[in-house]
Amino acid sequence: MAELLTVENLIALLTLTSLEIVLGIDNIVFIAILSSKLPEHQRNKGRQWGLGLAMLTRILLLLCISWIMRLTEPLFSVFGHGFSGRDLILAIGGLFLLAKATYEIHDKLEAAQAGPDKVTAASLGKVLVQILMVDIVFSLDSVITAVGMVDHVAIMIIAVMLAVGVMMVFARPISEFVERHPTMKMLALSFLLLIGVMLVAESFDKHIPKGYIYFAMAFSLGVELLNLRLRGSKTAEA
Numbered sequence: 001m002a003e004l005l006t007v008e009n010l011i012a013l014l015t016l017t018s019l020e021i022v023l024g025i026d027n028i029v030f031i032a033i034l035s036s037k038l039p040e041h042q043r044n045k046g047r048q049w050g051l052g053l054a055m056l057t058r059i060l061l062l063l064c065i066s067w068i069m070r071l072t073e074p075l076f077s078v079f080g081h082g083f084s085g086r087d088l089i090l091a092i093g094g095l096f097l098l099a100k101a102t103y104e105i106h107d108k109l110e111a112a113q114a115g116p117d118k119v120t121a122a123s124l125g126k127v128l129v130q131i132l133m134v135d136i137v138f139s140l141d142s143v144i145t146a147v148g149m150v151d152h153v154a155i156m157i158i159a160v161m162l163a164v165g166v167m168m169v170f171a172r173p174i175s176e177f178v179e180r181h182p183t184m185k186m187l188a189l190s191f192l193l194l195i196g197v198m199l200v201a202e203s204f205d206k207h208i209p210k211g212y213i214y215f216a217m218a219f220s221l222g223v224e225l226l227n228l229r230l231r232g233s234k235t236a237e238a
Contacts, residue, residue, distance in 0.1 A: 013155050013162075020163030022214070026195050027054055027138045028167055029188045030097075031131055032175035033104060036185070037122035046124055047171045050131040055164040057132070057139040062156050071140075086140065087203040093137025094199030100130070101192040108185065137199065187224055191217050 028051075035046040071089070074082030083091075143156075178184045194216065198208050 013159055016156065016159040017162045017166075020159055021166055024054070024138070024163055024167050025214075025217075026191065027051075027135065028171055028174055029178075029191055030134055031171065032178050033185065033188055033192070034122075034127045034130055035175055036179050038124060038127055042124050043175070044172055046127050046131075047175055048168060049124075049128055050135075051164050051168050051171060053128065053132050054135045054139065054167075055160060057135045058143060058160045058164075059157055061139055061143040062153055062160070081204065083203070087205075089137060089140055090199045091203035093134065094196045094201075094203065096133060096137075097192050097196030097199065100134075101189045101196060105186065105189050108182070108189075181228060183224060183227070187220060190220070 031047055031050040031054075035043045035050065038046045071085035074084050075088070076083055178188055194213060198210075198213055201208055
């Protein structure tokens with residue numbers, strides 16, 4: 001225990017926790033969108049259980065670090081490009097996000113045209129299965145980041161638990177804010193499309209710096225918040 005409680009390890013813990021929170025933003029967006037499909041009395045449960053599954057997935061993967069490292073070894077080649085287990089997981093996860101976000105955009109627009117009678121609530125089990133599938137993809141990115149930064153598995157696990165704890169606190173207000181504003185929900189779905197494209201590109205070794213992705217998301221979010229404030233001011237004046 002004394003070996004873990006050093007200044008260097010505490011700094012690593014704070015840094016890794018911060019990075020885990022940033023990397024978890026896309027996970028919160030996905031969970032917020034899926035939980036909005038649940039009946040109102042199950043939405044908070046869906047968010048909390050979804051984030052609990054995310055934490056459990058990350059911890060299990062951290063306990064299998066040697067297996068995670070072997071995922072980078074090529075399994076087969078297609079047109080001269082070697083695909084590893086990690087590449088396959090990223091490609092499948094990216095395609096799933098693209099398909100899911102496209103379906104949700106279609107469902108949102110069709111539901112708006114059809115009226116409230118056509119809207120049906122999803123089951124909690126179905127939503128949790130979808131969250132678990134995407135958690136595996138997001139967790140892989142998170143775990144690889146942790147392994148590259150910290151030597152002690154215990155510190156990695158503590159950082160993951162702290163990050164998920166912070167996300168649990170903010171998941172509900174973020175989800176409710178997205179649900180109150182349809183344009184924010186559409187913007188969040190666009191973010192998922194962007195992340196899906198990034199994951200597919202990563203599976204083909206086409207690295208897109210995450211800073212660009214997060215800047216684009218932050219800029220778009222900032223513009224939309226200004227739009228919401230402007231519309232709110234006009235409504236108040238009227």
